[in-house]
Amino acid sequence: xxxxxxxxxxxxxxxxxxxxxxxxxxxxxxxxxxxxxxxxxxxxxxxxxxxxxxxxxxxxxxxxxxxxxxxxxxxxxxxxxxxxxxxxxxxxxxxxxxxxxxxxxxxxxxxxxxxxxxxxxxxxxxxxxxxxxxxxxxxxxxxxxxxxxxxxxxxxxxxxxxxxxxxxxxxxxxxxxxxxxxxxxxxxxxxxxxxxxxxxxxxxxxxxxxxxxxxxxxxxxxxxxxxxxxxxxxxxxxxxxxxxxxx
Numbered sequence: 243x244x245x246x247x248x249x250x251x252x253x254x255x256x257x258x259x260x261x262x263x264x265x266x267x268x269x270x271x272x273x274x275x276x277x278x279x280x281x282x283x284x285x286x287x288x289x290x291x292x293x294x295x296x297x298x299x300x301x302x303x304x305x306x307x308x309x310x311x312x313x314x315x316x317x318x319x320x321x322x323x324x325x326x327x328x329x330x331x332x333x334x335x336x337x338x339x340x341x342x343x344x345x346x347x348x349x350x351x352x353x354x355x356x357x358x359x360x361x362x363x364x365x366x367x368x369x370x371x372x373x374x375x376x377x378x379x380x381x382x383x384x385x386x387x388x389x390x391x392x393x394x395x396x397x398x399x400x401x402x403x404x405x406x407x408x409x410x411x412x413x414x415x416x417x418x419x420x421x422x423x424x425x426x427x428x429x430x431x432x433x434x435x436x437x438x439x440x441x442x443x444x445x446x447x448x449x450x451x452x453x454x455x456x457x458x459x460x461x462x463x464x465x466x467x468x469x470x471x472x473x474x475x476x477x478x479x480x481x482x483x484x485x486x487x488x489x
Contacts, residue, residue, distance in 0.1 A: 262295045269293030272472055292469065328362040329421060330389030330398040333377050335486055341377040341388050342481035344436060345369070350475055351453050353489045356436075358400060358419040359457075362389040367402060367417040368457040369477070375487040383428030385436070387419060402429065404438060404461060411471045414452050414460035434480045451477045 261280040262268050268277050268285040270292040279285050284299035337343065344356040346369055355375035359366045377388045385402030400419040404426045409416055427440030437448040438461050450462035454474040467476045 264295050264297045266295055267292060268295045328360065328389070329364060329400055330362050331391040331394075332362045333388045333390065334392055335373075336392070337483060337485055337487075338377055338388060338392060341379050342483055343375050343487045344378045344479055344481045345372075345375070345487075346453070346477050346479050348477070351457075351477055354453075354457070355487055356387075356459070356479060358387060358389075362387075362400075364400065364419050364421060366456070367419055367459040369453050369459060369479070370457060372487040372489045378481070380429045380431055380436075383430065384423055385429040404440075408463070410452065410454065410460060410474065411464075411469075413464040414462055414471075414474075417459045417461065431481065434482070436479050436481070449478045451479060453477045 260276050261278050262276050262283075262285075263280060264283050267273060267275065268279055269287065273293070277285060279295035279301070283295045283297045284301040285293050286296045286299050286301070287293045333341070346352060346354050351369050353372060354369035355372055356378060357368060357370045357374055357376035358364070359368045359370065361374055379386055379388075387400040387402070388397060389400055390396075390398035400421060401423050403418045403420045403422075403424050405416040405418070406426050407416075408414065427438050427443075429436065429438050431437070432449055435449045436451075439445065439448050443463060445463055447462070447466040450464075450466040452460040452462045452471065452474040454460055454471070460474070462476065466478075470476050
């Protein structure tokens with residue numbers, strides 16, 4: 243009896259310790275942790291993606307499941323359409339005058355470089371390997387990628403296009419490459435980091451980006467490092483001008 247009583251006490255203690263503390267997460271889409279709040283608190287659904295234990299609250303049901311956000315690879319704007327034909331031969335592996343390498347500097351995209359996919363062609367903007375790094379610059383508010391060969395005149399450029407259609411949690415904008423100029427917002431350097439802004443949207447961090455499934459690049463309209471969507475990583479991206487890209 244003594245041992246049985248001790249085991250029962252231990253079981254009850256373990257159950258009590260599993261209760262979630264006030265103001266901690268207790269549910270939401272994709273959440274797999276404990277869902278029972280401490281005594282006197284309730285699990286309150288604040289969104290489809292986040293429920294929180296709040297003192298004095300009565301638990302309310304999670305909202306009806308919403309359709310899953312499309313994978314990053316399927317939410318790119320339909321225009322421009324990726325082509326299999328490069329727009330230029332490419333500037334090579336030596337940095338050309340007036341351009342920069344632009345890369346992530348933190349995990350999981352440490353020294354992954356901005357480039358186009360397919361390489362030197364219209365289509366997706368991605369962070370990829372240093373061996374295929376793009377050469378970029380900001381010119382008159384446009385993000386441009388040099389795709390012509392060394393010394394080729396006139397220079398051939400691709401332009402970074404910001405989609406006006408929100409995607410991924412309604413808090414991001416896809417970036418693609420086109421032979422036509424961007425018409426939505428402007429790019430600039432904030433020190434050495436790449437920023438984007440547009441009238442009517444007040445971004446908490448103008449340098450915030452998402453790198454999502456397939457290494458696709460999205461402008462993060464929300465708070466940096468907060469409620470990062472599944473399949474994405476928060477990132478800032480920075481230029482440097484060594485002679486060659488490195489990893």
